[in-house]
Amino acid sequence: MSHMGYRRLMAVDRDHVLRSAAALLTRKSTATMDEVAKAAGISRATLHRQFAGRDALVRALEALGIAECEAALDAARLDDGPAEDAVRRLVHGIESAAGLLAFLYTENQLFEGEEQNAGWATIDDRISALFRRGQLGGEFRIDLTPAWLTEALYGLLASGAWMVQSGKGAPKDFTHMIAELLLGGALRREEP
Amino acid sequence: MSHMGYRRLMAVDRDHVLRSAAALLTRKSTATMDEVAKAAGISRATLHRQFAGRDALVRALEALGIAECEAALDAARLDDGPAEDAVRRLVHGIESAAGLLAFLYTENQLFEGEEQNAGWATIDDRISALFRRGQLGGEFRIDLTPAWLTEALYGLLASGAWMVQSGKGAPKDFTHMIAELLLGGALRREEP
DNA sequence: CCCATGTGAGACATGACTGTCTCACCATGG
DNA sequence: CCATGGTGAGACAGTCATGTCTCACATGGG
Numbered sequence: 274m275s276h277m278g279y280r281r282l283m284a285v286d287r288d289h290v291l292r293s294a295a296a297l298l299t300r301k302s303t304a305t306m307d308e309v310a311k312a313a314g315i316s317r318a319t320l321h322r323q324f325a326g327r328d329a330l331v332r333a334l335e336a337l338g339i340a341e342c343e344a345a346l347d348a349a350r351l352d353d354g355p356a357e358d359a360v361r362r363l364v365h366g367i368e369s370a371a372g373l374l375a376f377l378y379t380e381n382q383l384f385e386g387e388e389q390n391a392g393w394a395t396i397d398d399r400i401s402a403l404f405r406r407g408q409l410g411g412e413f414r415i416d417l418t419p420a421w422l423t424e425a426l427y428g429l430l431a432s433g434a435w436m437v438q439s440g441k442g443a444p445k446d447f448t449h450m451i452a453e454l455l456l457g458g459a460l461r462r463e464e465p
Numbered sequence: 466m467s468h469m470g471y472r473r474l475m476a477v478d479r480d481h482v483l484r485s486a487a488a489l490l491t492r493k494s495t496a497t498m499d500e501v502a503k504a505a506g507i508s509r510a511t512l513h514r515q516f517a518g519r520d521a522l523v524r525a526l527e528a529l530g531i532a533e534c535e536a537a538l539d540a541a542r543l544d545d546g547p548a549e550d551a552v553r554r555l556v557h558g559i560e561s562a563a564g565l566l567a568f569l570y571t572e573n574q575l576f577e578g579e580e581q582n583a584g585w586a587t588i589d590d591r592i593s594a595l596f597r598r599g600q601l602g603g604e605f606r607i608d609l610t611p612a613w614l615t616e617a618l619y620g621l622l623a624s625g626a627w628m629v630q631s632g633k634g635a636p637k638d639f640t641h642m643i644a645e646l647l648l649g650g651a652l653r654r655e656e657p
Numbered sequence: 658c659c660c661a662t663g664t665g666a667g668a669c670a671t672g673a674c675t676g677t678c679t680c681a682c683c684a685t686g687g
Numbered sequence: 688c689c690a691t692g693g694t695g696a697g698a699c700a701g702t703c704a705t706g707t708c709t710c711a712c713a714t715g716g717g
Contacts, residue, residue: 418642420634
């Protein structure tokens with residue numbers, strides 16, 4: 274909500290449309306362009322003026338998801354302090370993007386044959402590096418590969434997002450549930 | 466109306482079609498009825514004779530997934546011995562159905578609307594009861610709710626299935642990765 | 658042998674979504 | 688004041704999956 278002048282340049286509007294689309298498609302991944310437009314409070318014509326088509330919209334959402342992931346990764350300072358704490362910071366910082374990630378996570382299977390955005394590989398590498406650092410530092414167990422831990426994080430984020438979405442879980446528990454399960458597991462830990 | 470040979474022949478064909486469809490839709494959730502038919506080695510007309518439409522096919526797949534889950538739950542003997550071991554047995558037994566489950570898990574059409582299959586609630590309850598038993602017995606930590614642990618199990622199964630599907634993980638690691646992460650988490654456990 | 662049943666192939670109509678277009682409207686800036 | 692440009696509404700054709708239909712064929716039983 275800033276100066277009116279920005280609205281003419283589509284930057285603010287575009288972001289709003291993108292986030293509305295993300296929120297809608299997270300709930301209903303098969304939503305129509307018309308539904309996306311209505312959810313954003315604009316007409317289908319305007320939606321189509323900003324995004325050439327459904328494919329372009331999904332690509333833009335993918336770019337948004339990647340950007341938010343990168344931002345969360347930066348904010349979490351993955352190289353600082355214990356890896357365990359870095360994981361907690363990461364889960365906390367990525368919470369707001371979890372819904373969008375859940376949508377992209379299932380949509381990505383669709384682009385099987387196509388070229389897929391290299392941004393995901395970068396993100397995978399950064400998260401994997403965090404888990405590897407934890408393993409090398411003796412914090413994390415070594416029988417679970419960094420690649421699997423990364424994938425598991427995605428899966429848990431998606432599960433958490435859907436759970437909150439469906440009302441079966443409280444948003445305030447999101448970070449704790451995911452981080453604690455990922456780090457500590459279900460077994461009760463003996464106090465040292 | 467029923468002749469023994471007739472019934473048996475249809476049953477076998479139907480099961481084969483169902484499993485082919487499950488395998489295909491796991492990889493490509495938007496596959497056409499024509500593609501489903503070709504994958505099963507039958508024509509679209511015959512596919513339509515067995516399943517009134519795409520919706521009926523998905524519902525049949527849902528019933529199959531529920532049946533396989535129930536079978537895995539029975540085979541895992543959730544009430545016997547330590548809950549930890551029961552979880553391991555369950556993960557191992559449900560592995561073969563994980564791909565189908567991952568497909569159904571993302572088919573949110575099944576979960577919106579009022580007429581969602583009650584079989585899922587039964588399965589949720591049985592798995593939740595297992596986690597609750599582990600908590601009451603002092604095996605599992607109590608700050609992670611049974612409902613969340615159940616949802617997390619679904620998410621990890623889906624992640625594992627997709628990882629194996631995309632070739633980023635070995636099928637032989639499936640059970641170990643999921644069960645160990647779910648039970649023990651990423652943190653290295655001090656030897657007692 | 659003949660007939661019945663299941664099947665495959667394909668035509669056909671239907672509906673839904675998409676992408677493109679036009680046109681009237683209205684707020685802003687000159 | 689008018690000119691501009693973005694917008695909403697709607698028309699339009701094209702595309703694709705679906706559901707239904709017909710018909711020829713083959714396999715198997717009476």
